[in-house]
Structures are given as structure tokens and as C-alpha cells.
Amino acid sequence: MSATNHNGSRGDVLLLLDSPNYIESLNSALAGTGTVISAGDVHRPMGVTDDREYELPEFSREYLDGRFEYREIAEPAWWIVKRNARVRTPNFDLISTATICGKPGVLLVEAKAHHGELETCGKSFKSSSSLENHQKIGASIELAHRALNGIAPGFKLSRDGFYQVSNRMAWGWRLASLGVRVTVLYLGFVQDPYWPKDQFESNEDWMQAARSYLGNIVPVDVLDRRIQCSERGSLLISAAALPAPPPQ
Numbered sequence: 035m036s037a038t039n040h041n042g043s044r045g046d047v048l049l050l051l052d053s054p055n056y057i058e059s060l061n062s063a064l065a066g067t068g069t070v071i072s073a074g075d076v077h078r079p080m081g082v083t084d085d086r087e088y089e090l091p092e093f094s095r096e097y098l099d100g101r102f103e104y105r106e107i108a109e110p111a112w113w114i115v116k117r118n119a120r121v122r123t124p125n126f127d128l129i130s131t132a133t134i135c136g137k138p139g140v141l142l143v144e145a146k147a148h149h150g151e152l153e154t155c156g157k158s159f160k161s162s163s164s165l166e167n168h169q170k171i172g173a174s175i176e177l178a179h180r181a182l183n184g185i186a187p188g189f190k191l192s193r194d195g196f197y198q199v200s201n202r203m204a205w206g207w208r209l210a211s212l213g214v215r216v217t218v219l220y221l222g223f224v225q226d227p228y229w230p231k232d233q234f235e236s237n238e239d240w241m242q243a244a245r246s247y248l249g250n251i252v253p254v255d256v257l258d259r260r261i262q263c264s265e266r267g268s269l270l271i272s273a274a275a276l277p278a279p280p281p282q
Contacts, residue, residue: 043145046223047127049279051081063274066258068135069217077130082282087125090142090205097131101138102212102267112208113174114167121167124201132217135260135268139215144202146222146240147278148229152247156194157201168193171201178204181211185261188253199251206271210263218271220244226278237275244273 050056060071071077076097078088088096094104109115113123128143146152159168172193179191182203191200206218222240226233234240248257252271260270 041228042147042226043127043151043223045228045281046147046226046278047143047145047221048079048082048085049282050276051077051079051128053279059276063221063276064141064217064219064272065274067217067219067270067272068260069139069141069219069270070133071130071141072133075131075133077128079128087127088129089123089125090129090209091123093129098140098214102209102214106212107205107208110170113171115170116164116167118164121164124198124205126202126205127221134215134217134270137215139217140209142202142206142216142218144198144218144220146220146234146244147226148232148234149243150229150232152243153198154196154250156192157197174208175200175204178207181263182207182261185263186253186256188256190251192251196250199248203251203271206269207263210267210269213264213266215267216269218269220248220271220273222273222275223278224275227281233278234275240275241273248273 050059057071057073078093079085091104091108094107098104106112109117114121126142127145130141132139132141175191175193179189182189191203202218206216210216222234222244224234224237224240256271258272260268262268
């Protein structure tokens with residue numbers, strides 16, 4: 035599938051993955067986080083020609099087997115009780131194995147290409163939706179909210195507001211609580227030509243927007259600070275900018 039079918043951050047991620055400078059570029063964005071990727075790491079999606087996003091339970095089953103009990107993040111233990119054609123767990127724009135503080139870890143990337151992608155809404159519920167799944171998602175986010183506040187007070191995770199940030203933080207915490215070293219990176223693509231009126235005009239524009247946006251859910255003093263969530267698992271939340279890749 036051509037990246038031109040994906041406007042904004044999704045297309046930018048796919049083009050970045052196809053770039054010969056992918057590892058160098060992403061490692062520059064990860065500077066200071068203790069997180070490094072190499073040619074031996076596995077990432078999904080693969081790139082423009084293989085753009086399928088993996089859910090974390092699927093990625094964990096295929097590429098993280100033996101590092102933690104991945105069934106703890108599969109339904110019905112976590113997030114949803116029962117899936118159907120419309121129900122999926124959240125998709126990160128990029129999932130990759132990585133080396134974090136010298137040990138195996140997982141990088142979760144949430145990408146943004148313009149201000150309009152900074153969603154603030156809660157998770158909607160329609161009469162055709164599963165109330166059981168809706169309640170389970172709320173309970174999972176509440177569990178993460180309480181656990182994170184026990185580590186670093188000030189988190190405000192919610193199913194009913196800033197849902198997209200909340201679910202990313204909840205999943206990052208869940209992996210870390212199971213013994214995985216996790217980095218969640220909010221990656222802003224600067225000067226994306228597809229969004230001339232709404233683009234992030236500079237690194238500073240993105241960083242200001244990202245910190246303000248994340249600050250609705252994450253305590254400011256937690257950003258860029260690794261917090262211990264279990265004996266072996268930890269979580270770091272960061273934001274960085276890269277130039278939007280040139281369109282193909």
C-alpha cells in the first residue's frame with residue numbers, strides 16, 4: 035500500500051521506516067531516554083509496502099515471548115472482554131523492540147503531524163457497542179491510573195476524557211507492571227506539507243504543543259523521567275520532533 039493513502043502522521047511513520055536513515059533518525063529522537071534501536075530490532079509496521087499495524091498482544095506473542103506473560107495483556111484479562119469485528123485494542127503508530135538502559139525493552143511510538151491530531155475527547159459509547167467491553171476499558175484505565183499515582187502522584191488517566199493519551203499511558207504502564215522496560219515516545223513530524231495551515235511549524239512549536247497536551251494527563255515532572263513500575267519493569271514518557279519525510 036502506498037504511503038500516499040495515509041495523510042499525516044501515519045504516512046510520515048511509514049516513510050520514516052523506509053528511509054535509509056531510519057535508525058539514525060529515530061535514535062536522535064530518543065536521545066536522553068536511555069533507549070536505542072538497532073538493525074537487529076523488530077518493528078511493526080514494516081514500512082510502505084507492509085503497513086499493517088500490530089496490536090500489542092499480537093506483537094508480544096510473536097516477538098516478546100519469554101520476556102513476560104503476554105496473556106496478561108490479552109482479553110479477557112486486560113482491556114476488553116470479548117472482541118468482535120469493530121473492537122480492537124489501541125494501535126500505536128509504531129511498536130519496536132529496543133535496548134533500554136542496557137536491557138531488552140519495548141518502544142511505543144505515538145506520532146502526530148498536525149495540531150488537529152491532538153485529540154481530547156473521551157471514548158464514545160454507542161447503543162450498538164458492548165457495554166461489557168466499555169466497562170472493562172474503564173476499569174483497566176482506572177487500574178493504571180491508581181497504580182501510576184501510587185508511583186508518581188498527578189496522573190489523570192480517564193476513559194471519558196483525553197482517551198487517546200490515557201490509553202497509551204495505561205498500556206505503557208501495563209507492560210512495565212509485568213516486568214518490561216518501556217519507552218512511550220510522542221513523535222511530532224514538523225512541517226508536514228499536507229497540513230500547511232495546521233502543521234507543527236518548528237521543533238519548538240511541536241514541543242510546546244506536546245507538553246501542553248500530555249500535561250492534561252501526565253505530571254510535568256514525570257516527562258523524560260523513568261519511573262519504576264515493578265521489580266524489572268519501568269516506564270518513560272517523552273516527546274521529540276523530526277522533520278516530516280519528503281513525500282514519495
